[in-house]
Amino acid sequence: MYIGIDLGGTNIAVGLVDNKGNIVAHASTPTLRERSWTEIVKDMAVLTNKVTASAGKNLADIKVVGIGIPGNIDNEHGVVVRAANLNMENVPLAAEFRKYIDIPVCLENDANAAAFGEYFAQDPRRDNFLMVTLGTGVGGGIVIKGKIFRGFNGAGGEIGHHVVHLNGEKCACGRCGCYETYASVTALINQTKKKMRECPDSMMHKWVEIHGEVSGFTAFDCASKGDKAALEVRDTYITYVAEGIVNLINIFQPEIVVIGGGISCEGDVILKPIREFVAKYEFNKTEPRTQIVTAKLFNDAGIVGAAMAAKKQKFL
Amino acid sequence: MYIGIDLGGTNIAVGLVDNKGNIVAHASTPTLRERSWTEIVKDMAVLTNKVTASAGKNLADIKVVGIGIPGNIDNEHGVVVRAANLNMENVPLAAEFRKYIDIPVCLENDANAAAFGEYFAQDPRRDNFLMVTLGTGVGGGIVIKGKIFRGFNGAGGEIGHHVVHLNGEKCACGRCGCYETYASVTALINQTKKKMRECPDSMMHKWVEIHGEVSGFTAFDCASKGDKAALEVRDTYITYVAEGIVNLINIFQPEIVVIGGGISCEGDVILKPIREFVAKYEFNKTEPRTQIVTAKLFNDAGIVGAAMAAKKQKFL
Numbered sequence: 001m002y003i004g005i006d007l008g009g010t011n012i013a014v015g016l017v018d019n020k021g022n023i024v025a026h027a028s029t030p031t032l033r034e035r036s037w038t039e040i041v042k043d044m045a046v047l048t049n050k051v052t053a054s055a056g057k058n059l060a061d062i063k064v065v066g067i068g069i070p071g072n073i074d075n076e077h078g079v080v081v082r083a084a085n086l087n088m089e090n091v092p093l094a095a096e097f098r099k100y101i102d103i104p105v106c107l108e109n110d111a112n113a114a115a116f117g118e119y120f121a122q123d124p125r126r127d128n129f130l131m132v133t134l135g136t137g138v139g140g141g142i143v144i145k146g147k148i149f150r151g152f153n154g155a156g157g158e159i160g161h162h163v164v165h166l167n168g169e170k171c172a173c174g175r176c177g178c179y180e181t182y183a184s185v186t187a188l189i190n191q192t193k194k195k196m197r198e199c200p201d202s203m204m205h206k207w208v209e210i211h212g213e214v215s216g217f218t219a220f221d222c223a224s225k226g227d228k229a230a231l232e233v234r235d236t237y238i239t240y241v242a243e244g245i246v247n248l249i250n251i252f253q254p255e256i257v258v259i260g261g262g263i264s265c266e267g268d269v270i271l272k273p274i275r276e277f278v279a280k281y282e283f284n285k286t287e288p289r290t291q292i293v294t295a296k297l298f299n300d301a302g303i304v305g306a307a308m309a310a311k312k313q314k315f316l
Numbered sequence: 317m318y319i320g321i322d323l324g325g326t327n328i329a330v331g332l333v334d335n336k337g338n339i340v341a342h343a344s345t346p347t348l349r350e351r352s353w354t355e356i357v358k359d360m361a362v363l364t365n366k367v368t369a370s371a372g373k374n375l376a377d378i379k380v381v382g383i384g385i386p387g388n389i390d391n392e393h394g395v396v397v398r399a400a401n402l403n404m405e406n407v408p409l410a411a412e413f414r415k416y417i418d419i420p421v422c423l424e425n426d427a428n429a430a431a432f433g434e435y436f437a438q439d440p441r442r443d444n445f446l447m448v449t450l451g452t453g454v455g456g457g458i459v460i461k462g463k464i465f466r467g468f469n470g471a472g473g474e475i476g477h478h479v480v481h482l483n484g485e486k487c488a489c490g491r492c493g494c495y496e497t498y499a500s501v502t503a504l505i506n507q508t509k510k511k512m513r514e515c516p517d518s519m520m521h522k523w524v525e526i527h528g529e530v531s532g533f534t535a536f537d538c539a540s541k542g543d544k545a546a547l548e549v550r551d552t553y554i555t556y557v558a559e560g561i562v563n564l565i566n567i568f569q570p571e572i573v574v575i576g577g578g579i580s581c582e583g584d585v586i587l588k589p590i591r592e593f594v595a596k597y598e599f600n601k602t603e604p605r606t607q608i609v610t611a612k613l614f615n616d617a618g619i620v621g622a623a624m625a626a627k628k629q630k631f632l
Contacts, residue, residue, distance in 0.1 A: 081602070128468040152442075156566075157567065162564075162566055163480055246491070252467055253466070281490055286471070
């Protein structure tokens with residue numbers, strides 16, 4: 001058995017994970033990120049004991065603990081180099097955890113961990129894998145020959161920060177026109193608001209009256225009911241997403257691309273046009289070609305991925 | 317010793333390469349690509365015998381033959397799947413070569429071979445490596461952990477075909493705004509011609525009178541003499557090149573990026589502004605960071621890379 005921990009800015013989620021990547025037991029607690037990191041680590045250990053006991057197991061059954069962290073990590077030394085949202089800098093997290101529970105610990109960046117979980121859930125034999133997560137930003141994870149790809153310094157895989165439109169929308173990273181300024185849910189919301197201002201008769205205004213505020217679903221919901229302005233927003237947004245996916249396929253030729261994030265619930269509504277776009281515009285025109293699917297794991301990906309990445313790294 | 321063969325649309329170049337990647341003997345002949353592929357393979361064997369003899373060696377000293385080919389290859393079966401410029405389709409090239417000289421043969425895509433040669437010439441210990449070749453198009457090669465990265469189907473690494481400007485310049489691949497439509501020498505020539513039409517007083521017109529036609533050096537030469545229009549062309553072009561390099565660094569975080577192609581002769585004129593741009597706009601702001609240099613091998617990269625890739629593949 002393995003422990004997977006998804007340390008987020010809001011919650012600490014801990015799962016006991018079996019050899020096949022199933023979560024056997026699960027527990028979580030608020031992160032309360034303003035407190036000391038030692039308190040957070042203590043809670044991680046408490047939850048680890050709790051899930052192990054709740055499944056009728058004991059710590060001797062745990063081979064390794066994997067922890068996904070929203071920041072840069074130095075896995076070799078078990079150190080969180082920097083996790084801005086958690087106010088951590090050069091924190092010896094693995095050593096601290098082992099003061100409570102002396103089991104090998106593997107740290108992983110949280111986006112990489114989630115991608116690895118999804119890779120495992122899809123089909124580990126398809127080991128050139130790319131995940132594109134459409135959320136507040138555009139995150140991702142790259143698996144090459146079954147291993148998380150991080151670049152030489154651990155900072156690779158920032159697929160949301162490749163410019164797709166020179167001098168385009170301003171990005172938080174300091175550049176203009178990054179993929180995430182067109183394809184994130186934040187971008188979709190901005191695109192929706194802009195179109196609503198242009199089209200005061202659009203059904204989207206009524207949608208917002210009912211739902212309270214514009215979300216990533218405003219345009220998709222109204223488009224499904226035939227609203228012209230919403231259809232334009234949805235189709236343009238899907239094209240933006242697809243352009244970036246073709247970029248990444250031309251570079252990586254992964255066997256599988258997984259689209260994650262809330263919007264992936266739309267299923268065929270986004271998959272079908274993206275697949276058509278890729279088939280038409282991909283540079284490679286010969287078989288075999290990349291398969292494009294939506295994510296399977298959603299919120300569990302971080303736990304499963306942290307556990308399975310730790311398992312793989314320790315060859316257990 | 318190893319044989320490296322660079323099979324181009326114009327010339328067949330063959331080199332005898334030592335263990336350190338030095339070319340000990342070299343010979344070439346026109347490809348004459350209209351003729352049968354069996355004739356081309358025969359010439360490859362003739363040249364192999366010639367360079368071996370000219371260095372005072374014999375075929376028993378050759379461990380493996382590496383051949384770089386401008387097309388898709390199936391190295392496992394020694395087959396050229398498709399090389400449009402050479403009119404080859406499903407050609408059993410390795411088997412044909414071994415009819416003349418029975419030594420193991422490794423096929424490689426020519427851009428990958430050239431990148432691998434350059435990787436070897438720079439520093440094989442820095443084994444996360446990216447090459448960006450600015451030529452008629454923008455080619456590239458990716459080395460990850462000392463191995464050429466090709467994606468799951470061998471068609472990966474098309475870094476010139478990632479869109480950097482949505483709905484931008486028309487690309488031969490069918491998309492609009494690909495990196496190579498902004499950063500190739502072809503693009504630079506178009507950018508130069510456009511500026512010359514706008515600026516009839518630019519020094520670039522006199523340059524063309526002397527040199528016969530606009531080339532990739534027109535703007536660079538006149539910019540170095542202070543011509544304002546030429547400076548604008550050069551600086552904008554360098555920014556385009558740099559934008560794509562930042563994109564690739566954010567994704568790959570290679571230890572080293574090598575800029576190849578004729579324009580790389582400009583050295584610090586392009587390196588300095590690209591390094592400054594990357595330092596400012598790269599997503600990762602912590603050390604260690606990617607180093608950016610110009611290519612060392614130029615025309616020999618294909619021969620050296622084909623030989624060294626074959627050596628690596630056969631573990632010799």
